[in-house]
Amino acid sequence: MAAIGLLGLLGAGTAGAVGAAGADDRSDHGRAARTSGRGGPLTARETARAVRVATAAKAGPGGAATAAAPGRDVRGRPGAQVLWSERHRDLGKSGDDRRRLADVYLYDYASDTLINRLVDLGTGRVERSSRQHGVQVPPTAAEVTRALEVVMADPRLGKGIRADYRAQTSKPLTKPSQLHAQGMAFLASRATGVEGSGKVARCGVHRCVQLFVRIPRGKWVDTSRIVIDLSADRAAVIGL
Amino acid sequence: MITTIRRLRHARTAAVVAAILLCAVGLGAAPASPVSPASPVSSAPSAAPTSCSGTYRIDRTMTNGARWQMCWDIRRLTGLVLSDITYTPNRGRPTRVLSSAALAEVHVPYDSGRPRFYDISSIGFGDLELGTLTTLGKRDCPTGELRSFSGHKVLCVETQPREFAYKSAVQKGVLHGDDLVVFSVSEIGWYDYITEWRFADDGSITPREGATGTLSPFQFSDAASGWPTGVGSSRFSENHSHNVFWRLDFDVNGKTANVVEQYDYTGSGTASRSTKLTTLSKETAAELAPMRFWRIKNPTALNTDGHPMSWEIDVRDSDEYRGPEHTEDFTHHDVYVTQYRECEVLAYGGTMPGCATSVDQYVNGEKLKDPVLWVDVGFHHVPRDEDQDPMPTHWQGFRILPRDVTATSQLP
Numbered sequence: 001m002a003a004i005g006l007l008g009l010l011g012a013g014t015a016g017a018v019g020a021a022g023a024d025d026r027s028d029h030g031r032a033a034r035t036s037g038r039g040g041p042l043t044a045r046e047t048a049r050a051v052r053v054a055t056a057a058k059a060g061p062g063g064a065a066t067a068a069a070p071g072r073d074v075r076g077r078p079g080a081q082v083l084w085s086e087r088h089r090d091l092g093k094s095g096d097d098r099r100r101l102a103d104v105y106l107y108d109y110a111s112d113t114l115i116n117r118l119v120d121l122g123t124g125r126v127e128r129s130s131r132q133h134g135v136q137v138p139p140t141a142a143e144v145t146r147a148l149e150v151v152m153a154d155p156r157l158g159k160g161i162r163a164d165y166r167a168q169t170s171k172p173l174t175k176p177s178q179l180h181a182q183g184m185a186f187l188a189s190r191a192t193g194v195e196g197s198g199k200v201a202r203c204g205v206h207r208c209v210q211l212f213v214r215i216p217r218g219k220w221v222d223t224s225r226i227v228i229d230l231s232a233d234r235a236a237v238i239g240l
Numbered sequence: 241m242i243t244t245i246r247r248l249r250h251a252r253t254a255a256v257v258a259a260i261l262l263c264a265v266g267l268g269a270a271p272a273s274p275v276s277p278a279s280p281v282s283s284a285p286s287a288a289p290t291s292c293s294g295t296y297r298i299d300r301t302m303t304n305g306a307r308w309q310m311c312w313d314i315r316r317l318t319g320l321v322l323s324d325i326t327y328t329p330n331r332g333r334p335t336r337v338l339s340s341a342a343l344a345e346v347h348v349p350y351d352s353g354r355p356r357f358y359d360i361s362s363i364g365f366g367d368l369e370l371g372t373l374t375t376l377g378k379r380d381c382p383t384g385e386l387r388s389f390s391g392h393k394v395l396c397v398e399t400q401p402r403e404f405a406y407k408s409a410v411q412k413g414v415l416h417g418d419d420l421v422v423f424s425v426s427e428i429g430w431y432d433y434i435t436e437w438r439f440a441d442d443g444s445i446t447p448r449e450g451a452t453g454t455l456s457p458f459q460f461s462d463a464a465s466g467w468p469t470g471v472g473s474s475r476f477s478e479n480h481s482h483n484v485f486w487r488l489d490f491d492v493n494g495k496t497a498n499v500v501e502q503y504d505y506t507g508s509g510t511a512s513r514s515t516k517l518t519t520l521s522k523e524t525a526a527e528l529a530p531m532r533f534w535r536i537k538n539p540t541a542l543n544t545d546g547h548p549m550s551w552e553i554d555v556r557d558s559d560e561y562r563g564p565e566h567t568e569d570f571t572h573h574d575v576y577v578t579q580y581r582e583c584e585v586l587a588y589g590g591t592m593p594g595c596a597t598s599v600d601q602y603v604n605g606e607k608l609k610d611p612v613l614w615v616d617v618g619f620h621h622v623p624r625d626e627d628q629d630p631m632p633t634h635w636q637g638f639r640i641l642p643r644d645v646t647a648t649s650q651l652p
Contacts, residue, residue, distance in 0.1 A: 039292025039311050041390050084316050084367075089291075089323075114591065130593040137591055138317070138364040182370050182429060184362040189567065194354065212429040220430065224355070224458045240355055 042087050042102055046121050050085045050102035053124050054117040071108035074146045074230055080106040080115060083140050088118055101127070105137060112205060112231055139183040139209045139230075147183060147209050147228040147235075148176035154235045161213075161221060168218045180216050183209040186227050195239030199227075206231035291324055295387050298397055300420045302441035304405070304651060305330035308420045314373060314389045317586065318342045318487075319365025320424040320435050327443055327642070329650040335541075336494035337551060337640075341447065343435060344487040344587035344599070344614060346428075347571065349563060350456075351465035351479040357429070361589025365426040365435070368392050374425040374432070384421070395424050402440060405651050415651055417441045430454040434633065442651055448637025449484045451619075454629055456480075467623050477623035481561045483571055484636055485587035485599070488613040489580060492538035493549050496610040499539055500524075500577050501550075505531040520611075523603040525573035528555055534575060535643050536611065547644040553613060554639040561618040570598040576614040579606040587614055 042050065071080035088101035099122060106115040114135050118128040139147070152158045152173070165173035173179070186208040191197040200208060207230045213221040225240045292311035301307045307328035313321045321342040328334040346359035359365070366373045368390060375392045384398025398421050405417030423436040434450035459478040460466060466476030492498050504516040513531070520526075526534070537550030555574060563571040570588045576599045578584060583595035590597040596604070599614050619636040626632060 038294065039296045039313070040294070041314065086316055087313070089313070116591075116593070132591065132593055135591045136362075138362055138367070140367070141369040144370060180371075182363065182372060182427075184357070184429075186362075190354075190356060192567075220454075220457045222458045 040087075042085060042100075042121075046100065046102065047085050049121060049124070050104050050119045051082055053119045053126060054085070054102075054104035054106065054115075055079060055082070070110070071106070071113075072110040074107075074109055074143050076109065080108040081140075081142065083107055083137060085119075107207060109207065109231055112207065134205050136185040136187060136204060136207060138185050139207075143207075143209060143230055144181050144183040144211065145176045146230060147211055148179060148181055148213070150228050150230070150233055150235050151211070151223070151226060152176070157226065157235055157237070164221050165215060168215050178216075179221070180214050182212045184212075186210045191227075191238055191240065196236065197238060199236035199238055200229070202232070203227060203229060298420075298422060300397070300399065300439075302330075302399070302420065303418050304415065304441045306332075306441040306443070306650070307334075308439040309334070310422075312387070312395060312422065314366045314394065314424070315342070316366045317360055317364045318344065319360075319373060319426050320395070320422075322422070322437060325439075325445075327439075327645070329443060329642075329646045330441070330652075331650055332646055335549065335645060336491050337445070339489040339491040339496070341437070341486070341488050342585075343449070344485040344585065345483075345570075345589065346433065346449070347481070347483040347485070347561075347563075347568075347588065349481055349483075349561075349568075350459055350461075351481075352461045355459070358589055359428045359431075359433070361586050363428050365424075365428070365433070368394075372426050372428055374427050376425060380425065395422065397422050400438075405440075405442060406649070413652065417651070419446075427453070430456055436637075443642035443645060445640040446637055447486055447640070448635050449482070450633040450635045451482055451621075452631050452633040455623055455627055455631055469623055469625055469628055477627070479620065479622045481559065481618055481620050482634075482636065483561050483616060483618045485570075486615045486617075486638075487585065487587070488553075488615065488640075490536040490551060490611065490613065492536055492551060493541035495538050495540065496580070497538070497540075498536045498611050500534060500536050500608060500611050500613070502526060502532065502534050504529065520577050521608060523579055523606050523608060524577045525600060525603050526575045526577070528558060528560060528574045534577075534613070536613065537643075543644050543647040545644070545647040547647070549645045550643045551645070552641040552643040553615065554641055555615060555617060556638070557617070557636070558638075559618040559620040561620065569600040571616065571618075572600060574616050576600070576603055576616075577608060578602040578612050578614065579608055580610040580612050584612070587616070 070078055073079055073081040083105035085102050085104040088103045102119045102121055104117045104119055108115060112133060114132045116130045117126050120127050151161060162173045187204040188201050191200050209228050209230060211223045213223050225237050226235055227238060228235045296311055298312060299309045310325040311323045315321055321340060323340040325338040326334050326336050343360060345361060348357040348359060364372055373394055376386055376394060376396055381396030381398060384396045386393040387395040387397060400419050400421050402417040402419050405415040407414040418441055420439040423434055426433045430453055431451050432453035436448050438446040455477050461476050461478040463476060466478045469475060469477040490498050500520040502518040502520060505513040506516050507513040534553040535550040537548045539548050541549040543549060558574060560574060561571055583592035584602050587599040596602055615638055617636045617638055619634060
């Protein structure tokens with residue numbers, strides 16, 4: 001098993017070989033959402049409507065009477081980052097599927113706030129809204145892509161990951177879509193007692209992620225000690 | 241106050257469902273009346289009502305005549321969720337078992353103390369875009385049927401053989417049975433998790449989680465916390481645990497008002513054993529023990545022997561991981577029984593406002609009117625040479641068994 005360079009560059013880490021199975025698992029992603037039968041997921045049209053309502057409207061009765069803050073997304077553009085939306089169902093209520101409700105999760109990078117809105121797709125109203133600080137849910141594809149960009153833009157880490165990629169593929173790494181990546185929410189408490197934990201002390205209040213990265217049909221890239229602070233657009237290497 | 245309102249709405253909904261169920265099976269009697277298990281197959285009751293249809297509904301009649309019906313859905317965090325799970329015994333009538341059932345956390349701490357992964361609450365099992373929910377193909381589901389979610393085939397529904405449903409020299413009979421198997425797969429980092437539910441023709445349910453894929457390619461330690469893999473003894477793959485939590489919201493025979501009992505059989509170094517029954521009237525955190533099981537019963541639904549219908553929780557195979565105080569209190573018990581709350585979905589890492597964040601905190605003295613069970617099964621993985629790519633699947637799970645749902649064996 002040949003070590004590949006990113007963490008080698010940092011003085012530690014070993015890479016393992018991985019089979020290519022599953023590399024094309026997402027080949028049909030992006031196809032229009034379909035629903036076939038009652039009780040199914042939100043359709044593409046419902047998802048769009050839920051997000052439109054959640055990002056535009058004031059909270060309805062029962063929710064905090066907060067106008068939707070302008071907010072910023074993970075790239076600093078106006079409007080909160082849409083994390084995900086899914087059909088809301090009270091899991092204890094057997095058989096009650098008369099209303100189509102959507103849970104929409106947003107993250108405002110301007111104020112580091114997790115926003116959860118319950119949208120009634122029938123009436124187009126926000127039924128319930130909450131805003132929380134210091135609470136983090138898993139990152140979405142847009143945030144994982146941004147995290148990879150932050151790593152690639154980091155002078156030291158970027159050089160390492162490009163070297164890894166070239167060593168395996170003989171091609172240059174120019175954009176995140178050349179890599180298969182997943183992410184996980186990272187909190188400062190996960191680094192308790194770890195060397196360099198001070199560098200990630202804001203994680204939790206800030207939205208931070210760690211990545212799982214592999215080269216399609218190739219090996220894993222060791223990113224296990226890299227924490228990306230998406231609220232600060234900064235990557236740190238700690239002693240995890 | 242909000243809780244009270246929800247309770248009332250919930251109770252009303254359940255009552256409506258129960259009424260529909262009774263109508264559907266042509267029963268005019270009150271719920272407390274014995275439920276006949278002996279109706280012939282030819283007059284089998286119509287399907288129990290469900291909140292889904294089409295591709296999101298699973299309805300399978302087994303070879304012996306038993307039938308399982310349920311709905312399925314995918315959630316961003318917990319992945320596969322089964323709901324409205326209804327069992328119809330062979331020659332029997334439909335009976336609702338669970339309102340919903342899903343994973344609630346997969347906690348993966350490494351033996352050196354780090355890293356510590358929270359695969360449900362920090363990564364999530366149900367994201368198609370990131371591929372944490374895997375698109376399946378015919379090779380994943382060779383004899384079954386693939387179901388799509390948002391245009392992706394992510395669920396396999398198949399029937400698999402089960403040896404020796406019974407064999408009896410006295411009855412001069414033998415029956416090989418079958419299981420309805422429902423599963424999805426989640427790629428989480430270097431692991432592929434198989435989230436599987438087996439529903440047998442004798443009414444038993446086996447939730448289990450398989451982990452395969454790749455050992456962490458980066459997590460190496462020493463002889464104290466690892467095992468040498470590969471050539472020589474210089475590279476120690478690190479030992480770690482997979483602590484899998486399931487959330488089970490029972491509605492025994494369609495009613496939310498269930499009672500939870502713990503049974504122990506006491507006696508050690510003596511010839512006799514005696515039954516010790518503990519009724520859990522308040523929220524409880526409990527531990528596994530030899531000769532211990534729990535059951536969730538509906539005291540108003542009796543089988544024709546006059547015994548209340550119930551479902552037994554049988555956990556016999558767990559490494560019983562216990563993490564550090566304060567940060568991992570949710571691992572300090574094996575079974576939790578909590579009063580139903582809509583926002584209590586995750587065993588750890590809950591983010592719903594106005595709600596506690598982990599299952600140990602959900603246990604705070606509430607009276608149990610609509611109990612929810614949480615089961616934690618741990619597997620401590622000490623890697624072997626054989627666990628190098630591709631890592632053989634290791635499984636962990638437990639069993640849910642009907643206890644007095646029917647008055648007799650309904651197998652043949």
